[in-house]
Amino acid sequence: MKVEETEALDPTLPVHVTFSFDQSEQLITLKAQVVDVSKCEVRLKIAKIDIESISQLKRFIELNVGNNDLLNRELEHLSGF
Template sequence: MPERRMFSRVVYLTAATITQNEQSWSSSVLDLSLKGALLATPEDWTEGNHADYIVTFQLHDSDIEITMEALLVSERDDFLRFQIDHIDIDSASHLKRLVELNVGNDDLLHRELGQLTDLKDIV
């Protein structure tokens, strides 16, 4: 089966918090891309709606926190797949740098950044 992903994923394991309204769950980031994140399903997970989640996590060995508003795209087995709906400029810069360091290919990164811009124009 051909690869359909438009964005490279990087493995990044760290603790995360998922919030929606007044509910909050502890989870773990498993991998990231410029467009979304894969998280472990929390043990006490109770699905709300698929919109308006906030996912936050801290970069290793730093006080930098990445915060993103995300849509729950799918729940499968022990995984939650989120699509970034909105991310502030500081978090986006840190996420870009994290992906850049782990992808190791500047041309690929710039192509993906261009695709992000193109997608925003469509929506």
């Protein structure tokens, strides 16, 4: 995730994130833990995400991956199951 300012992030505190994809009015909202902060990027571990947001995120990945088996394998890997 690209950010403009990382100085204010405290990695010991959870963060609330809201974003949308280009040309989409649907918002994805989640609660996460900061894993790593670099100069202009932040890596997050999702702690909580609502069903609508995860459905939208899954749909976005489906559109970009184009292969349902690959999608399921990637989601399993990302979720840690």
